[in-house]
Amino acid sequence: MKSKTSSAEYISISHLSKKFDKDFVLKDVNAVLNKGEILGFLGPSGAGKTTTIKILTGQLRPTSGDAEVLGINCRKIDELIYEQIGIVTDSSGVYERMSVYDNLRYFARLLNAPIADIDPLLKRIGLYEHRKKPAGKLSKGQMQRLVVARAILHRPKVLFLDEPTSGLDPSTALEIHRMLLDLKEEGMAIFLTTHNMEEATKLCDHVALLNEGIIVEYGTPEEICLKHNKVKKYRVQLTDGTKHVLLQNQDTAEKISQWLYESRIETIHSCEPTLETVFLEVTGRELK
Numbered sequence: 001m002k003s004k005t006s007s008a009e010y011i012s013i014s015h016l017s018k019k020f021d022k023d024f025v026l027k028d029v030n031a032v033l034n035k036g037e038i039l040g041f042l043g044p045s046g047a048g049k050t051t052t053i054k055i056l057t058g059q060l061r062p063t064s065g066d067a068e069v070l071g072i073n074c075r076k077i078d079e080l081i082y083e084q085i086g087i088v089t090d091s092s093g094v095y096e097r098m099s100v101y102d103n104l105r106y107f108a109r110l111l112n113a114p115i116a117d118i119d120p121l122l123k124r125i126g127l128y129e130h131r132k133k134p135a136g137k138l139s140k141g142q143m144q145r146l147v148v149a150r151a152i153l154h155r156p157k158v159l160f161l162d163e164p165t166s167g168l169d170p171s172t173a174l175e176i177h178r179m180l181l182d183l184k185e186e187g188m189a190i191f192l193t194t195h196n197m198e199e200a201t202k203l204c205d206h207v208a209l210l211n212e213g214i215i216v217e218y219g220t221p222e223e224i225c226l227k228h229n230k231v232k233k234y235r236v237q238l239t240d241g242t243k244h245v246l247l248q249n250q251d252t253a254e255k256i257s258q259w260l261y262e263s264r265i266e267t268i269h270s271c272e273p274t275l276e277t278v279f280l281e282v283t284g285r286e287l288k
């Protein structure tokens with residue numbers, strides 16, 4: 001983990017814990033997010049992802065440990081930080097009777113963002129055609145784009161997204177992904193929570209796999225998968241339709257060469273771990 005003094009370090013989380021009543025829902029969480037990076041907090045429902053975001057945005061105080069966001073200790077965060085961060089949770093906070101444009105104009109005034117930035121932003125997120133529509137009449141995907149637009153209108157340094165593509169169709173999710181990668185390129189630091197391991201693998205520079213409040217793996221998606229690539233396996237489908245998963249060893253080599261000799265192999269692949277299979281291996285739990 002990098003030192004606290006790094007100028008590009010926008011978020012640092014150190015031994016963070018949170019207790020509700022008697023139960024710890026976060027236990028000794030450590031992570032770092034630098035400028036121009038995407039950090040993913042991944043875990044099943046109840047793992048503590050939203051609680052982490054709430055602590056980092058000043059909505060909850062931790063029980064112990066520390067976190068800094070843009071150099072401000074999480075216990076001292078107040079509304080002033082909202083000039084420098086954007087938050088996407090759900091669509092609450094959008095005024096449904098106001099038009100798309102008026103919603104953004106309202107937030108631009110609130111956050112001192114230039115009104116002239118609204119139209120280019122609407123074009124960028126594909127909502128320009130819908131700018132006069134009441135927000136309440138947007139589709140789910142359009143609403144999600146509006147919520148992201150509202151969160152980035154004032155060009156924050158850090159963007160928090162709590163499951164930004166949950167429930168979206170694949171093409172809308174893809175548009176959100178493209179937008180996030182563009183924002184990252186522009187230097188924004190993005191803190192993302194998701195259940196979706198494919199999304200995390202594609203977008204995140206680093207991921208924290210969170211289970212019951214504990215980070216069970218932390219690193220780049222590649223590092224984590226490589227670390228768990230010790231037991232090598234092959235997946236073979238034969239021409240008779242049967243499927244076989246075989247450990248890489250002498251017996252398998254002999255079996256595969258026999259099947260090759262008999263022209264019985266339809267497909268053959270090596271089984272590299274994914275974040276999904278790593279999570280299952282480490283926790284014994286599916287991510288759904």
Ligand SMILES: Nc1ncnc2c1ncn2[C@@H]1O[C@H](COP(=O)(O)OP(=O)(O)OP(=O)(O)O)[C@@H](O)[C@H]1O
Nearest residue numbers: 020021025043044045046047048049050051052195
């Ligand atoms: N205000 C609260 N009081 C008591 N318990 C809470 C409170 N907020 C959250 N919890 C509990 O803390 C645990 C973690 O909740 P959190 O919302 O952080 O999970 P999550 O990983 O974001 O889940 P999901 O993917 O379902 O959003 C859950 O067991 C939840 O019931």
